[in-house]
Amino acid sequence: MLVIVLQSGCTDNPEIVHPTFDNDTIIQQSTPLQSPFMNATEGVYDIVGSSVNWGSKAVLHWTNGVLCIYFENSGTYAVLKGGIVQNTFAFSGFWRNPLTINTGKVQCIIQDTSSIMSIIRSGNISDLANIPLTLNILSTAGENRQTLTLRYIRPSKFRNENYFIIAHRGGGRNSDLLPFSENSINLIRFSEYIGANAVEIDIKLTSDGIPILYHDTDFNSRLIGNGTLIGPVESFSFTQIRTFAKLHDGSDIPTLREALQFIIDSTTLRFVWLDIKSVNAMRAIIPLQKEFTQKAKEKNKSLFIATGLASEEFIQDFMTLPQFSTIPSIVETSVDDMRKVNARVFAPRWTLGTQNELIQTVKQEGRFALVWTLDDQKFIRKFLAEGQFNGILTNFPSIVAYEYYVQ
Amino acid sequence: MAHCLLYPIHKADLCPVSSRTFIFTRCRIFGSMRKLLFIFIVKLICVSSMWGVTLDSTHNTVFNSRHSPYTLTWAAGIAITSIPRDIVEEEINRFPFLQADIAYGLPYNFALLGKLNTMILTNRLLVGLQWNYPLSSFDFAIGADFGHLLGFVTINGFDNSINSWLTYPYIQCGYHYEHVFISARAEAEYITSQQTFAGDIQVTDARNRRNGLALSVIVEQPFFHNQRCALGLKISYSDFVYQAWPAFETFKRTLTVPEVFCAFTFP
Numbered sequence: 001m002l003v004i005v006l007q008s009g010c011t012d013n014p015e016i017v018h019p020t021f022d023n024d025t026i027i028q029q030s031t032p033l034q035s036p037f038m039n040a041t042e043g044v045y046d047i048v049g050s051s052v053n054w055g056s057k058a059v060l061h062w063t064n065g066v067l068c069i070y071f072e073n074s075g076t077y078a079v080l081k082g083g084i085v086q087n088t089f090a091f092s093g094f095w096r097n098p099l100t101i102n103t104g105k106v107q108c109i110i111q112d113t114s115s116i117m118s119i120i121r122s123g124n125i126s127d128l129a130n131i132p133l134t135l136n137i138l139s140t141a142g143e144n145r146q147t148l149t150l151r152y153i154r155p156s157k158f159r160n161e162n163y164f165i166i167a168h169r170g171g172g173r174n175s176d177l178l179p180f181s182e183n184s185i186n187l188i189r190f191s192e193y194i195g196a197n198a199v200e201i202d203i204k205l206t207s208d209g210i211p212i213l214y215h216d217t218d219f220n221s222r223l224i225g226n227g228t229l230i231g232p233v234e235s236f237s238f239t240q241i242r243t244f245a246k247l248h249d250g251s252d253i254p255t256l257r258e259a260l261q262f263i264i265d266s267t268t269l270r271f272v273w274l275d276i277k278s279v280n281a282m283r284a285i286i287p288l289q290k291e292f293t294q295k296a297k298e299k300n301k302s303l304f305i306a307t308g309l310a311s312e313e314f315i316q317d318f319m320t321l322p323q324f325s326t327i328p329s330i331v332e333t334s335v336d337d338m339r340k341v342n343a344r345v346f347a348p349r350w351t352l353g354t355q356n357e358l359i360q361t362v363k364q365e366g367r368f369a370l371v372w373t374l375d376d377q378k379f380i381r382k383f384l385a386e387g388q389f390n391g392i393l394t395n396f397p398s399i400v401a402y403e404y405y406v407q
Numbered sequence: 408m409a410h411c412l413l414y415p416i417h418k419a420d421l422c423p424v425s426s427r428t429f430i431f432t433r434c435r436i437f438g439s440m441r442k443l444l445f446i447f448i449v450k451l452i453c454v455s456s457m458w459g460v461t462l463d464s465t466h467n468t469v470f471n472s473r474h475s476p477y478t479l480t481w482a483a484g485i486a487i488t489s490i491p492r493d494i495v496e497e498e499i500n501r502f503p504f505l506q507a508d509i510a511y512g513l514p515y516n517f518a519l520l521g522k523l524n525t526m527i528l529t530n531r532l533l534v535g536l537q538w539n540y541p542l543s544s545f546d547f548a549i550g551a552d553f554g555h556l557l558g559f560v561t562i563n564g565f566d567n568s569i570n571s572w573l574t575y576p577y578i579q580c581g582y583h584y585e586h587v588f589i590s591a592r593a594e595a596e597y598i599t600s601q602q603t604f605a606g607d608i609q610v611t612d613a614r615n616r617r618n619g620l621a622l623s624v625i626v627e628q629p630f631f632h633n634q635r636c637a638l639g640l641k642i643s644y645s646d647f648v649y650q651a652w653p654a655f656e657t658f659k660r661t662l663t664v665p666e667v668f669c670a671f672t673f674p
Contacts, residue, residue, distance in 0.1 A: 100659050175493040176658055222492040349564055351606040375657040376610065395657070 016101040017140045018179040019094040026092040026107065030083035037089075038062040040120045041128065044406055045150035047071070048132065053097075058150055059405040060133075063192045064268060067091055067108075069135075069150075070195055072406070074099045074377065075399030078106045078135070079193045089113055095137060098194070098396050101177060104145065105138040128152035156405040164271050164391025165400045167196035168373055169215060170259075172395045174222060174248060181223070181247035183213035185254050185262050188269070195401025198271035199263070200308075200372075200393055203256055205281035210238040211256035211288065215277065219245060234278065256285065260292040264301060273330060273370075273393070275308045279317045282307070286327060293328075306330045306345055315341060330370070335362060343367070347393070350374050354387035363388065377403070469672045470625040470637050471581045471588040472539040472548035474512030482508040482637060484670025486524065490651045491662060502526050504650065506668055516540065522552065529558040531649055533575070544583055551576040552594075556601075560653045569652045571601035573618075588627040595620055596645055603655065610655065619645030619661065627672065635672040640665065 045058045055072020062068070069078040075098050082091030089110040096103040110116065112131055119127045133150040169182040171191035180186035183202055191199055202215040212233075216222065219229040219236075228244040229236060236245075238255070245253055254262075256274070263269050274289065276282055289305050296303035306328040309315045315337050318324050325342035335358060338346045346362045347370040348355065359369045372393035374380050380403050383392060392400050468474075469482040485503045509521040515538075522533040537550030556571040577594035596618040603611045623641035630636035643664045650664075 099657060173493070173496075175491075175496075175656065216497050218497075220492065222496065351565055351608055353608075379608075379610075 016103065016177045019103060019105045019140050024081075024092040026085060026090045027081045030081075030085045030090060032065060032083045033089070036120050037116070038065075040125050041116075041152070043125075043155040044153045045133065046153055048149040048151055053146075054148060057153075057406055059156060059402050060150070061156075061195075061401070061405065066193055067093070068193050068195065070398045070402035070405070072402060073097075075195075075396050075402055077194055077398040077401075080106060080108060082108075084113070087113055089116070098172075098176060098398055104140050107136045107138065108133060109136075110134075125155065126152070157407075162390055163404060164198040164368075164370065165196050165397050165404065166198040166200050166271065166273060166370065166391055166393040167191035167194070167397045168200050168393055168395045170199050170201050170213065171196065171397070176395055179249070181225075181249040181251065183215060183254070184247050184249060184251050185259060186249060186251060188259060188263060189267060191397060192267055192269065195397035195399075196269070198269055198273065198391065200273035200275050201256075201259060202275045202277050203281050203285055204233045204277050205284055206233070206238040206241060207235055208237045208239075209284050211281055211284050212238070212241065213254045213256065213259055217277075223247065225250060234280075256288050260288060260305070261295075264292060264296050264299060264303060270302055270304065271391075272303065272305045273308055274305065275310070276314065279313055282314070282317055283321070286321060289327070304328065304344075308332065308347075309337075309341065309343065312337075332372075338362070338367065339365075345370055347372055350379065350383065354383060354389075356386075356388050359388045363390070374400070468588050468627045468635065468637075469508045469510045469670075470627050470639070471583065471590045472518070472537060472546050472550075472579055473541060473581070473583075473588075474510050474518040474539070476512045476514050478512045478674075480510045480672060480674055482506075482635075482670040482672040484637070484668055486666055486668035488648075488650045488664060488666040490648060490664060494654045494656055494662075495651055496654075504529070506670060508670065508672075518550075520550070520552065522554075528560045529556070529650060529652065531556045531573070533573075535575075537579075546581045546583075548579040548581070549577070550579070556649050556652075558649075558652050562653060566604075566606045567653055567655065568604045569601070570604075571649070571652075572599040573597065573649075574599055575621075586629045588625075590625045590627070592623045592625075593620070594623075596643070598647065601647070603652070605655075613647075616646075618647050619643060621645070630671060633674050637668075637670045637672055639668045639670075641668070642666075 042061055045060055047054055047056055047058055053073060054076060057072050059070045067080040076095060078093060078095040080091035080093030091108040093106055094103060095106045110133060115131055129152045135148040136144060137146040137148060139145055171187035172178045174182050178187060180190055188199055201213050203211050204214040205211055214233055218232055221227055224245050225248040226246045241253055247253060263272060274285055276285060285307060289307060293305050308330045309318055310332045312333065318329065318341055329341055329343040330345040330347050331338040331341060331343040332347045335346060345368045350371045362369045368390040370391045370393060371383060371389045374383060374392050375395050377399050380392065380400055383389065384403050384407060394400050469480050484506050486506045487503045504524045504526045507523045511519040513519060518537045520535040520537055524531045531554055533552040533554035535550050535552035537548050539546055539548040552575040554573045556569060556573060558569040560567050574597040575594045577592050579590055579592040581588060581590040598613050598616045598618050601613040602609055621641055621643040623639055625637055625639040627635050627637040644661060646661050648662055648664050
């Protein structure tokens with residue numbers, strides 16, 4: 001009994017071994033693919049043969065040169081890197097069921113490169129259906145578990161600028177056992193691979209007024225890996241936090257400035273939802289919101305940054321700001337409050353239902369409507385099929401990505 | 408027992424910090440589980456001194472399976488469960504549960520048992536039947552508890568609730584030495600029916616699902632006059648932990664969850 005107790009007490013989390021990604025020989029030896037190939041191969045695929053753990057369809061999508069596949073079952077995804085290796089298309093990466101600890105390596109090799117290239121040159125993309133895409137699903141140790149064959153069916157609407165798949169806490173919660181910590185720079189990058197085109201990040205303020213990405217009120221073992229600091233986040237200066245606190249993945253707690261700079265420079269994310277976790281952080285955040293909105297414009301990048309107003313308290317404080325009605329904001333409380341502060345976005349919680357009539361009114365006023373926080377596949381499917389929202393905030397972007405792109 | 412030392416940041420080293428702010432030194436080897444184990448051991452040692460009470464060794468107990476026919480015994484105490492923090496986060500306080508147990512002896516070594524766990528937002532009521540086979544200082548028992556779980560909580564504007572029927576078949580063995588009873592129990596956990604709701608929307612509907620296993624050890628001994636004190640440690644290995652139901656975890660994982668409880672029994 002004691003052994004069980006001590007063993008169970010060693011960690012709060014079940015063990016999950018995330019497969020290595022960049023050290024694979026295929027990735028190291030490959031030369032990058034050209035965008036015509038990537039654009040042509042994006043779309044909806046049938047899964048031929050055994051598909052017990054994967055579903056009957058998959059969506060294939062490229063993000064920053066990385067091949068991302070979203071499967072029907074539970075939002076299982078595969079993330080692969082690669083390119084041309086000795087006249088073949090070769091990719092290597094890993095797969096993960098986001099609702100369990102199941103994960104492993106995956107490899108994809110297409111020998112018939114000349115046929116694919118001639119199809120792309122001819123423009124008859126539907127002919128890709130004649131060239132099966134074979135995925136070798138491996139365990140984390142590298143043993144072959146299953147071979148999946150995907151066949152191209154049709155393109156999908158990846159370039160729809162009006163729908164947001166918003167990753168909660170920069171990509172997911174720590175309890176979802178992602179390879180990176182919630183609200184970290186690495187997770188923001190990773191969120192694109194798992195289907196997000198937008199992120200929600202949580203903002204706290206340090207004692208010397210620096211906005212940082214952190215969710216909880218206190219430093220605690222849930223978020224901090226080295227357990228050096230204990231107490232309210234807002235009691236510590238930025239220097240103290242940088243010196244003593246590391247996230248579970250070993251990275252630093254990022255500042256809002258670092259995160260926004262990274263989003264502009266290194267991602268294709270189109271929307272950032274700033275979820276303010278304390279009212280006194282608002283005045284430090286707004287100037288950064290304006291600064292980085294301007295920076296995105298200068299880089300000719302479409303990026304919408306908005307401040308979340310989750311309660312009456314936040315709304316009252318927001319309304320004391322000069323020219324508040326010109327600051328992009330997200331109101332979660334009511335349509336009346338949304339109009340009061342001239343918020344660009346109305347974001348009700350999902351338990352209020354699809355509210356189609358109300359959402360239609362919001363959209364007619366030239367605003368967006370988002371719903372939070374939807375994680376269950378059956379409700380995601382329902383909101384996509386019956387709702388009129390412009391986006392979904394979720395801890396499982398790969399589920400939303402599959403359900404949205406397969407429509 | 409390794410110690411975790413807490414001491415304030417030295418002002419000469421760092422900028423001023425609030426009095427509630429500390430630097431935490433030494434690694435967390437066993438996390439919160441170590442604290443629970445520590446509490447359990449300390450309480451056991453303290454209570455072991457027994458305040459000069461002379462009780463008949465056959466005196467009724469609640470948690471041990473020896474129950475005299477037509478005799479009612481009951482116990483009241485608290486139970487503290489250590490749920491992984493990454494699941495419950497900040498929204499759900501890890502508040503101790505009040506626990507009440509009742510045992511009523513029946514002929515032929517049968518007994519009726521009841522248990523209530525409550526912390527207002529979460530309430531579990533169990534009723535069970537047990538049969539005991541005594542053998543010298545040992546006794547062996549089999550039984551089953553059947554229960555209902557009801558919970559209501561509002562978190563971040565979500566009005567969540569749960570309605571669940573649960574079944575816990577178990578085997579138990581016990582040993583008594585003079586006034587001290589030690590019982591060990593292994594139980595299986597089944598969810599007969601379970602629905603969770605967010606407002607009016609039914610989020611989950613589970614039926615006839617094997618939920619997990621639990622092992623527990625309980626020490627019961629005289630405390631004061633006719634009272635006994637019981638200290639227990641329970642380790643559950645379950646998919647669904649009823650104390651953490653408001654977390655509505657979508658992620659499917661089996662959790663190892665320790666629970667320590669302390670109760671006083673009354674004849």
